[in-house]
Amino acid sequence: MSHVIGIDLGGSKIALGLVGPRDEILARRRIDTDADAGLDSVVRRIAVEVDELQRALAPDESIAAVGVGAPGPLDHIKGELLTLVNLPGISNTPFRSALSARLSLPVALDHDAKAAALGEFHFGAGRRRDSMIYIVIGTGVGAAIIYEGALLYGESNSAGESGHMTVDPQGRRCHCGSRGCLEAYTSGPALSRAYAAISGDIISGGEIASRARAGESKALGVFHEAGRALGVAIASLAMTLNIETFVIGGSVAKAGDLLLGPARESLKGYSFQAVSARLRVVASELGEDGPILGAAALARRQLQV
Numbered sequence: 001m002s003h004v005i006g007i008d009l010g011g012s013k014i015a016l017g018l019v020g021p022r023d024e025i026l027a028r029r030r031i032d033t034d035a036d037a038g039l040d041s042v043v044r045r046i047a048v049e050v051d052e053l054q055r056a057l058a059p060d061e062s063i064a065a066v067g068v069g070a071p072g073p074l075d076h077i078k079g080e081l082l083t084l085v086n087l088p089g090i091s092n093t094p095f096r097s098a099l100s101a102r103l104s105l106p107v108a109l110d111h112d113a114k115a116a117a118l119g120e121f122h123f124g125a126g127r128r129r130d131s132m133i134y135i136v137i138g139t140g141v142g143a144a145i146i147y148e149g150a151l152l153y154g155e156s157n158s159a160g161e162s163g164h165m166t167v168d169p170q171g172r173r174c175h176c177g178s179r180g181c182l183e184a185y186t187s188g189p190a191l192s193r194a195y196a197a198i199s200g201d202i203i204s205g206g207e208i209a210s211r212a213r214a215g216e217s218k219a220l221g222v223f224h225e226a227g228r229a230l231g232v233a234i235a236s237l238a239m240t241l242n243i244e245t246f247v248i249g250g251s252v253a254k255a256g257d258l259l260l261g262p263a264r265e266s267l268k269g270y271s272f273q274a275v276s277a278r279l280r281v282v283a284s285e286l287g288e289d290g291p292i293l294g295a296a297a298l299a300r301r302q303l304q305v
């Protein structure tokens with residue numbers, strides 16, 4: 001096993017980690033994404049940080065590859081970022097080849113939810129399991145499905161768009177054009193809107209969680225409704241795929257059992273008892289290290305380093 005670099009390319013920050021042969025993070029860097037400056041600028045600033053990380057290596061050690069988890073949609077085969085709503089500055093660019101040329105290193109690129117899922121699968125809440133579904137809940141909602149050790153991509157690369165599976169056909173309108181999507185109930189902005197509708201206060205999901213922990217009934221109600229929707233989605237996924245471990249990550253998952261408690265309760269109403277009795281719905285164990293370790297694991301898997 002060699003040294004690799006894992007990169008979590010986010011909407012506002014880029015987190016980088018030097019990952020050693022025993023899959024430990026040896027050094028970290030963090031910079032603003034600043035995607036509006038364009039592809040060349042982003043790639044150049046990543047290269048500066050990679051140079052900094054290399055300083056942690058002994059003279060006889062080197063970096064074998066780089067793995068990047070990035071927001072979708074993207075083409076992991078061609079290594080291209082597609083039309084990124086939140087990052088127009090680097091949309092529709094050959095990100096992987098540009099970074100690889102700049103670093104003179106092989107680069108693997110995949111969806112951020114898939115990278116984070118690999119982190120939890122190998123090193124976190126999904127370890128010692130053959131299959132696992134990772135659901136990331138933040139500004140948006142996405143998922144990655146690992147089935148018998150392999151990431152599922154689907155026939156046109158959209159497996160895991162579970163944020164837009166319907167949990168209530170008569171439910172809330174979603175910005176995607178559909179109705180009753182999981183994301184319309186559980187994303188951070190959805191929590192804020194739901195809370196504002198009943199209280200008049202416009203506050204973040206984190207603040208709603210604080211109020212819920214303090215016992216405020218309106219805030220508890222918002223999390224109850226979000227958790228119920230999450231439970232419906234988990235039940236449907238479990239009934240379809242018979243996967244038993246669901247790891248929930250992302251900023252909203254920091255609410256922990258405020259969200260997961262109602263989810264565990266509601267899924268029982270939408271799945272066979274024999275299925276629901278075996279489901280594990282747990283929060284991610286690795287937090288912000290998950291995407292870095294997962295991106296490094298992605299590089300090891302795709303590039304055989």
Ligand SMILES: [Zn+2]
Nearest residue numbers: 164174176181
């Ligand atoms: Zn939707």
